[in-house]
Every structure is written in structure tokens, then in C-alpha cells.
Amino acid sequence: MDLRRTEVQEAVRDGVGRFLAKASSPERVRAAEPLGWDRAVWDGLAAMAVPAMGVSSELGGQGAVLADLAVVAGEAGAHLAPAPVVEAMVAARLLAGHPDVGGEWLGHLVDGTGPVTIALRPPREGRLTLVPGGAVADAVVALDGDELVIVAAATDADRVAPANLASAPLADIDLGQGAWDRRIVLAVGGRANRAMAAALDEWRSLTAAWLVGLARAAFGIGVRYVKDRHQFGVPIGSFQAVQHRLADLATTLDGAELLADKAVWALDQGDEASSLPAMALSFCGETAQHVTSAALHLHGGYGFMEEYDIQLYFRRAKAARLVLGDPRRELRHLADRLFGPVEG
Amino acid sequence: MDFSLPAEVEDFRAEVRTFLAEHVTAEVIERAHATGTFHDWGLHRKIAAKGWLAAGWPEEYGGQGRSPLEMNALSEEMYLSGAPVDGVGVAGLVAHTLLLAGTDWQKRTIVPRILSGDAMCCLGYSEPDAGSDVAACATRAVRDGDEWVVDGQKMFTTLAHEAHYVFLLTRTNLDVPKHKGLTMFVVPMDTAGIEVTPVHTVGGERTNITFYTDVRVEDRYRVGEVDGGWAVMMTALVFERNSAWYGECVRLLDHAVAWAGEGRDDRGRRIIDDPSVRERLARASIGNEVSNLLGWKAAWMASEGTLPGVEGTMAKLFTTEHYQRAADDLIDLCGPEGLRRHGEDGAAADGWIEAAYRHCQVTTIYGGTSEICRGIIAERGLGLPRAR
Numbered sequence: 001m002d003l004r005r006t007e008v009q010e011a012v013r014d015g016v017g018r019f020l021a022k023a024s025s026p027e028r029v030r031a032a033e034p035l036g037w038d039r040a041v042w043d044g045l046a047a048m049a050v051p052a053m054g055v056s057s058e059l060g061g062q063g064a065v066l067a068d069l070a071v072v073a074g075e076a077g078a079h080l081a082p083a084p085v086v087e088a089m090v091a092a093r094l095l096a097g098h099p100d101v102g103g104e105w106l107g108h109l110v111d112g113t114g115p116v117t118i119a120l121r122p123p124r125e126g127r128l129t130l131v132p133g134g135a136v137a138d139a140v141v142a143l144d145g146d147e148l149v150i151v152a153a154a155t156d157a158d159r160v161a162p163a164n165l166a167s168a169p170l171a172d173i174d175l176g177q178g179a180w181d182r183r184i185v186l187a188v189g190g191r192a193n194r195a196m197a198a199a200l201d202e203w204r205s206l207t208a209a210w211l212v213g214l215a216r217a218a219f220g221i222g223v224r225y226v227k228d229r230h231q232f233g234v235p236i237g238s239f240q241a242v243q244h245r246l247a248d249l250a251t252t253l254d255g256a257e258l259l260a261d262k263a264v265w266a267l268d269q270g271d272e273a274s275s276l277p278a279m280a281l282s283f284c285g286e287t288a289q290h291v292t293s294a295a296l297h298l299h300g301g302y303g304f305m306e307e308y309d310i311q312l313y314f315r316r317a318k319a320a321r322l323v324l325g326d327p328r329r330e331l332r333h334l335a336d337r338l339f340g341p342v343e344g
Numbered sequence: 345m346d347f348s349l350p351a352e353v354e355d356f357r358a359e360v361r362t363f364l365a366e367h368v369t370a371e372v373i374e375r376a377h378a379t380g381t382f383h384d385w386g387l388h389r390k391i392a393a394k395g396w397l398a399a400g401w402p403e404e405y406g407g408q409g410r411s412p413l414e415m416n417a418l419s420e421e422m423y424l425s426g427a428p429v430d431g432v433g434v435a436g437l438v439a440h441t442l443l444l445a446g447t448d449w450q451k452r453t454i455v456p457r458i459l460s461g462d463a464m465c466c467l468g469y470s471e472p473d474a475g476s477d478v479a480a481c482a483t484r485a486v487r488d489g490d491e492w493v494v495d496g497q498k499m500f501t502t503l504a505h506e507a508h509y510v511f512l513l514t515r516t517n518l519d520v521p522k523h524k525g526l527t528m529f530v531v532p533m534d535t536a537g538i539e540v541t542p543v544h545t546v547g548g549e550r551t552n553i554t555f556y557t558d559v560r561v562e563d564r565y566r567v568g569e570v571d572g573g574w575a576v577m578m579t580a581l582v583f584e585r586n587s588a589w590y591g592e593c594v595r596l597l598d599h600a601v602a603w604a605g606e607g608r609d610d611r612g613r614r615i616i617d618d619p620s621v622r623e624r625l626a627r628a629s630i631g632n633e634v635s636n637l638l639g640w641k642a643a644w645m646a647s648e649g650t651l652p653g654v655e656g657t658m659a660k661l662f663t664t665e666h667y668q669r670a671a672d673d674l675i676d677l678c679g680p681e682g683l684r685r686h687g688e689d690g691a692a693a694d695g696w697i698e699a700a701y702r703h704c705q706v707t708t709i710y711g712g713t714s715e716i717c718r719g720i721i722a723e724r725g726l727g728l729p730r731a732r
Contacts, residue, residue, distance in 0.1 A: 243722035335622035
């Protein structure tokens with residue numbers, strides 16, 4: 001047992017964290033709204049070889065394990081990086097599993113040319129909805145029926161990026177129509193389903209890490225605020241009603257961090273049947289939502305003002321998990337893992 | 345990061361599990377449940393014979409030099425087995441405190457009796473007007489030559505009716521701030537003037553009130569300095585048993601999953617196939633995993649030589665609060681059959697969920713209430729100003 005991060009992970013955290021502290025400052029995050037996309041952030045991360053970091057060196061990556069990617073995800077969450085970092089890292093690993101046909105798009109990520117993302121849900125009637133990163137990705141990996149495909153658009157046309165709670169680059173995409181006519185089949189049948197299931201568990205684990213990073217940052221803002229803010233002649237952080245709420249959240253946040261770390265560790269160990277990714281997404285999502293909500297409310301009326309940074313965290317925390325589906329459905333997915341499928 | 349346990353910890357865990365599978369019989373568990381005394385002399389002496397009451401001590405003091413990770417595995421396995429081991433924790437705590445703060449005579453005579461499993465202890469801290477504010481202790485000890493005369497009353501002296509010694513916090517000085525006028529004793533329970541009255545609890549556990557009337561205690565039973573009792577208490581408060589509640593949470597969930605998997609609803613469908621049942625079981629599973637991780641984090645920090653004061657408190661707070669939420673959810677999913685008590689025909693999960701629902705209420709009270717835990721985390725962990 002060892003709960004320390006490796007030296008490499010500390011170096012990655014330091015490098016990515018320093019870059020994002022400048023490139024993804026609250027001012028830059030605001031400037032990137034409502035689309036949630038900043039080309040300079042993507043280019044900077046690409047220059048650090050982040051998108052294909054989790055791909056073997058033979059295929060042009062860094063051979064990083066998921067635990068390393070989780071450090072990047074945590075920093076991206078902490079700085080609300082306006083770029084689909086988690087989705088690109090997951091897509092790269094998915095493409096690396098099919099290098100013969102997916103090589104071109106993997107190269108796209110290795111070179112950092114632009115994002116490639118992953119659709120979390122299959123298309124319905126030919127339509128992918130609310131694809132994370134879909135508004136800015138050059139290609140999307142999706143499970144279309146029995147086929148794992150990557151589809152791409154020649155132009156920016158034929159995608160709709162709706163205004164949304166998180167100011168995230170979500171998009172609805174009509175497959176096989178208009179510009180989205182470039183389609184490569186990566187795998188079919190059981191292979192396709194297994195590859196997508198594995199990618200979704202990686203997405204769950206890395207999104208959990210992203211949410212923990214976001215929640216830690218928001219929690220820090222909340223704690224600093226209650227130490228500074230005076231009412232009734234004392235810091236509001238001296239009131240038990242405030243303290244006890246924060247103590248509970250500090251506790252669940254520690255638990256969330258451990259759970260996210262254990263989920264990526266389990267996947268790195270090759271435990272494909274692990275229930276930990278689903279646990280981590282559920283718990284980290286709920287925790288991030290509670291933490292950001294509390295931090296917002298402890299600001300009183302100021303927390304409701306767009307001018308204060310805490311709202312940026314609050315809106316994104318809710319969306320990260322909801323984009324996959326109703327959180328209670330995710331609990332039932334976890335139940336399938338833990339207790340087997342429903343009979344009949 | 346590595347979440348796997350070292351081979352020596354897993355080997356020790358396997359040894360403990362084998363031992364418990366043999367000795368924690370259904371009869372032992374039933375007897376504890378029926379009497380409300382979660383201490384079994386037969387089992388306790390077998391555990392003592394394995395050397396596990398002091399397994400974490402250095403070998404030169406009669407221990408086995410077990411690491412904090414091994415100790416957490418030992419404790420986790422004991423509670424996963426459902427063994428009635430309340431006495432194991434108290435005996436270890438008192439013996440350990442005597443080892444660190446006791447006299448040579450106490451180490452030669454009292455400690456070996458405790459470690460052999462011949463003598464049991466109980467804790468005399470709480471009083472009618474000194475609960476969380478334990479330093480408000482009003483039980484008086486007045487020196488009379490080579491003896492002390494003790495008068496007062498202690499609450500929640502669990503196991504007093506089985507114990508040979510009470511670890512007794514007393515007030516010896518009224519002229520100083522309250523923390524500075526306390527003195528600790530380890531008093532033989534057969535001393536004249538000690539009276540034990542049973543107290544029955546919602547959880548079915550028996551505890552006691554103990555009364556002390558003109559109890560004459562020889563000075564050699566004093567532990568630590570006169571008026572130095574608070575420091576002795578603090579030695580003893582490093583008393584980690586987070587894995588206890590984790591083990592209880594796992595048993596609770598196991599009962600619910602087994603019951604829901606076997607039971608059928610009116611239309612013949614398995615209860616575990618009901619979506620709302622599945623959600624509740626899944627939620628409880630997540631809480632168990634987080635409880636486990638927080639407990640192991642504290643143990644890992646201790647194994648790295650860091651005192652996990654705030655982290656241990658977090659594990660206690662989270663696990664016990666989760667335990668209550670889970671018991672609340674899981675008794676609900678049993679429906680009305682969840683109301684039947686253990687031993688009643690048709691009781692869901694043989695009534696064990698109902699028993700847990702009652703028992704878990706005490707876990708956020710003893711060993712530091714949730715409110716006290718939150719105060720510790722806020723002040724020591726988050727650096728917030730002292731609450732008023």
C-alpha cells in the first residue's frame with residue numbers, strides 16, 4: 001500500500017498545473033464561454049503531449065498509465081480547462097486498440113492537431129446528442145449499433161452546439177448527413193462492445209478525477225472565503241453551522257479522491273470487471289456537486305453573482321456526470337456490476 | 345499509488361480469518377445478541393492466547409511488533425466476523441496506556457493479567473454532567489495518607505459487570521483550570537464501595553452506571569502524575585477502531601443483498617430486481633467502499649509514521665454517519681418484514697437489519713460524537729477559527 005503519487009506524476013501535475021494556472025485562469029475560462037473552448041489551452045496541452053499521453057510509445061504516445069492521466073484530469077478540473085481533455089485522452093487509447101484502421105485519427109491526437117472525442121451514448125435515429133467535446137472535435141468515436149466507428153466532419157457545419165448549464169462544448173451531431181460523411185469502422189460485434197465498455201470505464205474514472213480536482217479547487221475558494229468574510233463582527237468561518245458543513249465536505253472529498261484513485265489503479269491492474277469506475281463517478285459527481293453548491297451558498301448573495309468565480313465551478317460540477325445520464329441510472333448500472341443483471 | 349496490501353499483511357489477515365472462522369461460532373454471536381454483552385470470555389482468552397491483545401506492541405514488551413496495517417487488518421477481520429470483541433479494544437487500550445504511563449508495579453502485575461485474558465477492564469470517563477466535555481469530570485479523589493478516597497458516579501461503564509479494573513478519571517484539584525486538576529487511576533472493581541447498576545440501551549447492548557462511595561484506593565493504583573490525568577487520557581484516546589464500523593456496515597449490506605436476492609414480491613419477481621432496491625444497495629456499497637478507504641488511509645499514514653489525527657476522525661465521522669444512512673435505507677427496502685426482530689418468524693434477514701438499525705445509532709455518539717468530530721476537522725484540518 002502506498003498512497004503517494006510517483007515522481008513522474010508530481011512532475012506532470014506541476015507542469016500541467018503551472019500551464020493551466022495561466023492559460024486557464026478564471027478570466028480565460030470566462031472568455032471561452034459560452035462554447036467552453038480555448039484553442040490556446042488545447043495547443044499548450046498538445047505541446048506537452050497530453051492528448052496521446054496514455055498511448056504506447058510505439059504508437060507515438062508516452063506510455064503513461066491511467067493513474068498518470070488522472071493527474072492531468074485533476075488539474076484540468078481544478079482549472080476548468082476549456083478543452084475536452086478527458087475525452088481526447090480516452091479516445092486516443094480507444095483508437096490505439098485499433099491502430100490499423102484508427103491510425104490516422106490517432107496521429108491527429110499524437111500531433112495535437114485538434115480534439116477527437118467519444119460519444120458516451122449510442123446514436124438514436126442517426127443522431128448523437130450532447131457529445132462532450134463534440135462542438136469542437138474534428139472526429140467522434142461512437143458505438144453505432146454493432147459497430148465501433150469514428151466519424152468526422154470536413155467542415156464545422158451540421159453540428160449544433162446548444163447553450164448549456166456548464167458552458168461545455170457539447171454538440172448534437174447527425175451522423176451520415178451533410179458534412180459528417182467520413183466514417184471508419186474500428187471494430188464490430190463483441191469486440192466493438194467490449195472496446196466501448198472499457199473506454200466508458202476509463203472515461204468514468206478520469207472524469208471522477210476531473211471532478212475531484214474541480215471540487216478541491218472550489219472547496220479551497222469556499223474555505224478562504226469563510227475565513228475572510230466577516231459578519232456580526234467575526235469571520236463567518238467561526239460559526240459552527242458553517243464549520244460543520246465544511247467538515248463533512250472535507251471528509252467526503254477525501255473519500256472521493258481515494259475512490260477515484262483506486263478506480264484508475266484497478267483499471268491499471270487490468271481489472272476490467274471492476275465496479276470501482278462506476279462507484280467513483282457516482283460518488284465524485286455527487287461530492288463535487290455538494291462541495292460546489294456549499295461553496296457557492298457560503299458566499300451568500302455574492303455567490304449568486306456571475307462576477308464571483310465559484311459559479312463557474314458550480315455549473316460544471318453538475319454537468320460532468322449528467323452528460324452520461326441520470327445519476328440514478330448510473331447507480332443501477334453499478335448494481336448490475338455488483339449483483340448481476342436483473343432476471344428475465 | 346498502490347492499493348494492494350503487502351504480502352505479510354494479507355498472510356496475517358488470512359491467519360486471523362481462519363482463527364475467527366473456527367472460534368466465532370453462531371453460538372457465540374447469538375449469546376452476545378441475547379445478553380447484550382459484547383464480550384465473550386472463551387473467545388477473549390483464545391484471542392489473548394494468540395497474543396493479539398498486544399499484537400501492535402514492540403516484541404520486547406510482550407507484543408508481536410505488528411504494523412498499523414496489520415493491526416487494521418486484524419481489527420477489520422474481527423468485526424467482519426461479527427465477533428463480540430468490545431472487550432478486546434478496551435483491554436488493549438488500558439494495557440497500552442499502562443505500558444506508556446504506568447508504574448513498574450502496574451506493568452508487572454496488572455498488564456500481564458490483562459494480556460493473558462484473565463482480567464477485563466472498563467472505562468470510567470463519562471459522567472452525568474461530563475459527556476463530550478469529559479474534563480468537566482466531578483468524581484472526587486481526595487488523598488488520605490497512602491490512600492485516595494473516591495466519591496462519584498460514572499455513566500456508560502460498559503463491561504463494568506465483567507471487569508476487574510475500572511480506568512477511572514477523577515478530580516483531584518478544584519483550584520486550577522478543569523483540565524489541570526484530573527488524576528487517573530486503575531481501580532480493582534472488587535474494592536469496597538463500588539456499585540454497578542445495569543443500563544439497557546436502544547441497541548440492545550447492556551452498559552452500566554457505576555457508583556463510587558467512600559472507595560479507598562491505594563496510591564499504587566494511580567496512573568501518571570497527580571493532576572496529570574488529562575495527559576494520560578490523551579495517551580489512551582489514540583484508540584482507532586474505524587474498521588469496527590466498516591465491518592458492521594459490510595455485514596449489514598451482506599444481509600440486505602442476501603435477503604433481497606432470495607425474497608420475492610407479490611408478482612413473484614426477485615426483490616433485488618426492483619430498481620429502487622438496486623439503487624439503495626448500490627449506494628450503500630459505495631459508502632462501504634469509501635469507509636474502507638478512509639480507514640485504510642489513516643492506517644497507512646500511521647504506518648508511515650504520521651499521526652492521522654484528522655484523517656482518523658474523518659474515517660470515524662464518515663463511516664458511522666454512512667452506517668446510519670445505510671441502515672435506514674436497507675431496513676426500508678425490507679418493507680414491513682424489516683420490523684420483525686431477530687428470532688421472529690418471517691423476519692427479514694433474520695432480524696439482523698433491524699438489530700443494526702438500532703445499534704448503529706450509538707456509533708455517532710460514543711468515541712467522539714459527530715459534532716465533536718466535525719469541530720476537530722474544522723479547526724485542526726481546515727484551520728478555521730475556534731467556534732464559539
